[in-house]
Amino acid sequence: MKSKALLIEDKKKLSYRSIDVPEVGDYEVLFHTQAVSLCTVDRRTYLGTRKHPFPFLGGHECSGIIEKVGRGVVEVQPGDHAIFTSAYCMQCQLDREGKGTQCKNKQKMPQRANLHGGMIMGGGLSEYIVIPAWQIIKIPFDLDFNAAALTEPLACTVHSIKKANIQFGETVVIIGLGIMGYFHLKLSLMRGARVIVSEKDKKRQERAHEQGAWMVIDPTKQNLVEKVRSMTNGLGADVVINTIPSQGVWQDAIDVLSPYGRLIAYSSQDAKDKIGIDFGMIHSKEIQIIGTLNPTLTDNEEAVKMIAYGLIDMTPVIDASYPFDQGIEAFQKAIAPGMYRVVIRY
Ligand SMILES: [Zn+2]
Structure with a gap:
């Protein structure tokens, strides 16, 4: 299937493109992005201060809705709201010992969308992506997608x-x-x-x-x-x-x-x-x-709970929210000095 994506084509150059999303396989879900926050990696890649192959599909601070599930997916079902985590393989020793921040296989995991270019653990700047079920954490239906998108930094x-x-x-x-x-x-x-x-x-x-x-x-x-x-x-x-x-x-x-x-x-x-x-x-x-680097799956679970229970006020760190078709304006806003997070809404 096709998905509309906002790609960083080159230094300070963004464009919307239709990209292919893989078929949902066993133990995978189709994730329909609702909110994505522009993190430092996205901003630095856009500004060209971080070396990465172009075109680059960013967006790893993300929340959305499960659209479809493959065979073997038991915890979530279509319609559930969720966030996704980093690309833990859950097959290496480090992941299984709770040290998944250092997962050896993140780069070897199947791409969440088909793109000949750069894409690390993200993909949230695409309307749809395909993700292994163990990288998905369910969130409550009444939780604001913007706040939930900030699970990863928390x-x-x-x-x-x-x-x-x-x-x-x-x-x-x-x-x-x-x-x-x-x-x-x-x-x-x-x-x-x-x-x-x-x-x-x-x-x-x-x-x-x-x-x-x-x-x-x-x-x-x-x-x-x-x-x-x-x-x-x-x-x-x-x-x-x-x-x-x-x-x-x-x-x-x-x-x-x-x-x-x-x-x-x-x-x-x-x-x-x-x-x-x-x-x-x-x-x-x-x-x-x-x-200390990024979070483990456990840290993500705990962050989701804290956001869902309202234990951390997320409003001070969301500077602005833009619709997806104003993604270029959103990037412009995000690179202004002093910004915390700018969120794009689908
Ligand atoms: Zn691993």
């Missing part, structure tokens, strides 16, 4: 917060209040932390205050390390979560840690910008440096 931070192992009354520093900083803030508060946000943007500073940050530091005006030490008997933060892909913040992120502190390396980092680490200090202060 689930990324669920994964990260679990690794941070925050205890009641701990001091957590979050560097950057983009969408990921926002989710980390809300989840850290749920875990009983006192949260200090480091953010230089005025609007985002205000948002951090509104959303429960204990203190907001402007790193261009205040010394983060000194400020946090002055609030913690000179010890430093129990947990530091860095959400900014900037080489300059890592040294502060390490220096601000207390003994036994945990540094969560959430943000991606360009491999060419190596950062020197003092392993003697890591040894003597008993510091942990913890990497």
